[in-house]
Structures are given as structure tokens and as C-alpha cells.
Amino acid sequence: xxxxxxxxxxxxxxxxxxxxxxxxxxxxxxxxxxxxxxxxxxxxxxxxxxxxxxxxxxxxxxxxxxxxxxxxxxxxxxxxxxxxxxxxxxxxxxxxxxxxxxxxxxxxxxxxxxxxxxxxxxxxxxxxxxxxxxxxxxxxxxxxxxxxxxxxxxxxxxxxxxxxxxxxxxxxxxxxxxxxxxxxxxxxxxxxxxxxxxxxxxxxxxxxxxxxxxxxxxxxxxxxxxxxxxxxxxxxxxxxxxxxxxxxxxxxxxxxxxxxxxxxxxxxxxxxxxxxxxxxxxxxxxxxxxxxxxxxxxxxxxxxxxxxxxxxxxxxxxxxxxxxxxxxxxxxxxxxxxxxxxxxxxxxx
Ligand SMILES: [Zn+2]
Numbered sequence: 001x002x003x004x005x006x007x008x009x010x011x012x013x014x015x016x017x018x019x020x021x022x023x024x025x026x027x028x029x030x031x032x033x034x035x036x037x038x039x040x041x042x043x044x045x046x047x048x049x050x051x052x053x054x055x056x057x058x059x060x061x062x063x064x065x066x067x068x069x070x071x072x073x074x075x076x077x078x079x080x081x082x083x084x085x086x087x088x089x090x091x092x093x094x095x096x097x098x099x100x101x102x103x104x105x106x107x108x109x110x111x112x113x114x115x116x117x118x119x120x121x122x123x124x125x126x127x128x129x130x131x132x133x134x135x136x137x138x139x140x141x142x143x144x145x146x147x148x149x150x151x152x153x154x155x156x157x158x159x160x161x162x163x164x165x166x167x168x169x170x171x172x173x174x175x176x177x178x179x180x181x182x183x184x185x186x187x188x189x190x191x192x193x194x195x196x197x198x199x200x201x202x203x204x205x206x207x208x209x210x211x212x213x214x215x216x217x218x219x220x221x222x223x224x225x226x227x228x229x230x231x232x233x234x235x236x237x238x239x240x241x242x243x244x245x246x247x248x249x250x251x252x253x254x255x256x257x258x259x260x261x262x263x264x265x266x267x268x269x270x271x272x273x274x275x276x277x278x279x280x281x282x283x284x285x286x287x288x289x290x291x292x293x294x295x296x297x298x299x300x301x302x303x304x305x306x307x308x309x310x311x312x313x314x315x316x317x318x319x320x321x322x323x324x325x326x327x328x329x330x331x332x333x334x335x336x337x338x339x340x341x342x343x344x345x346x347x348x349x
Contacts, residue, residue: 021343023102
């Protein structure tokens, strides 16, 4: 296969190309797609009292300065999710948006412990999300799968308990991940539960190297045996790690607007995505918690390309990486990558 002729794509057409190109999203917390409008609608439907008088007051409260201050509001927003239909509605709102943005494949993280801790049954959470994923395939042409995340600020025993509760529904999610407050909660804390999940045949991912050090990326790989690193931008400070990630083709799910909002980078122009690609890493762009971090997937692409000067070649690489880094089957990956090539050929014509 010959590469598209990137030089023939004028820079001013980049935003249009970034929006039009088929892509996968591999790092989206479905609870982080809850828009203030939906939070208010669900609060009303379920009779939940919110600490904010109106939608605007809630939006105004989204002025976090770090991961922890974000998580505090994030968990408050999730408190309106009670019935199976609430989980469906939340996922469906995101999946419709994803379809509009030419997302062909998405792997949704969900945090069951945020809900089971409030007395919501595991089946309520998973069945609502799963039904939305099934409808997305049928009605939107979006291939969606679920990844259950353990909250790392809680104990490994709590993770085990969560896994046990979810196992009767195991055909409805494809893998497990590790999220929430990274600093002080290294991957080593979850070695036994990840070993068990590996044994059970789940796909494995973990957040590492967002605010935490490159050492957490090493231990996510070596102690947890994950197949993909969520964030991983701190890997840049460790040359041996960078070589390993490139050699083993371990995908990084990078989230530029999230990094900006949580001050992992002070300015989008300083973002290291271009360097990660330059070093041959399978880096991807993702939205993380789009309702909270100022943009869905295409916004992440457009603002990052605008700030960093990345061009059509990197756009093609990122779209291709997003599919090859996904957990979809090989045939689907090939089909989507062909579609990426066809889109670039059209823009280069
Ligand atoms: Zn995340």
C-alpha cells in the first residue's frame, strides 16, 4: 500500500480533514461525558438534590486546577445516575456525538464502584450501558465496547469485590482498566486482581504516567501486564521506556485537552504528542472526560493540531493508530484503515 500524498493536502483543509477522517476513541470515561444539562434532567427525573441551583452554576464549577479537584465534581455529577435507563441515556448521548464525529469504534470506560458505592446494582450499570452499545452498532454504525475500570484510590480488595459482582455479566464488557487518582496509587497495588482478570481472558489497560512518573508506566507493563497505556505522556522522561513502547508497539491513549485542563501541560503548544509520534510510538488522541475538559474528540484533534503545528501525515498516523491500537478484530481494523486511506486520498486529490 502506498501512503497518501500528504503534501497535496493544504493546511487550511486540516480541520475539515480531522473531522471527516474515520477514527476510534480508546480513552473516554462514560461518566465524564455527562453534560450539565443531562445531569439536571436526570436529577429532576430521579428526585436527586444538586448542590448547584442551575446548569450555568454547575458549568461554572468546572474550574478545576488538578486531577483531585476535578474528581470531586465528577463524582458529584455521577450521583444522579440511578436507573438502568439513566446509564443508557448517558451512553447514548455520547455515542450519538461520536457518530457525528466519524468515530467508527469506541471503547468506553465505566467506573462501577462510583455507582455500587451508592447502592446502585452492578447489573443496572452494565445492562444500561451495554444496551446503548448494541443500539449504537445497529442504529449509528458505531462499534462500541465496554471496559470496566477499578478506582485506584480504593483498595485491591474492593476491586476484587467489584470483579466478582461483574462476572455474571462478563459477556457485556471486554476488559478492565485502572483509573482515578494516580499519585500515591501505583499499579503494584493491583497486581493480584489484574492477574486474575488476565486469567479470565479480559483485555487489560491502565492509566499511567499522566500525573504519575514514568516508573508507573513500567510497572503497569511489567506488574499488571497491560496491553495499552492510558495517557503515558510522562514516558518522554525515560529514554529506555520510550524505546520499549516503540519496539513493542504499545499504544498510548493521549488526551490533550484533559492534559491542558489538569495542567499536565501549561500550554497546548508544549504538548509532547508530536514527539511521541516522532519516536515511533503508537500514540492516539482521545477526549478522556469530554463534558468536563472542554471538548469531544474532534475538538481535541483540531485544537491540538492548531497549537502544535502537526499536519496531515500525523493526522493519518493518529487515525491509523487509533484503529490498530483498538481491541477490535483484525478484519474490522483493516476495513477502517482502508477507509482512512480512502479519506486521505480524497483530500489529496
Ligand atoms: Zn482517563
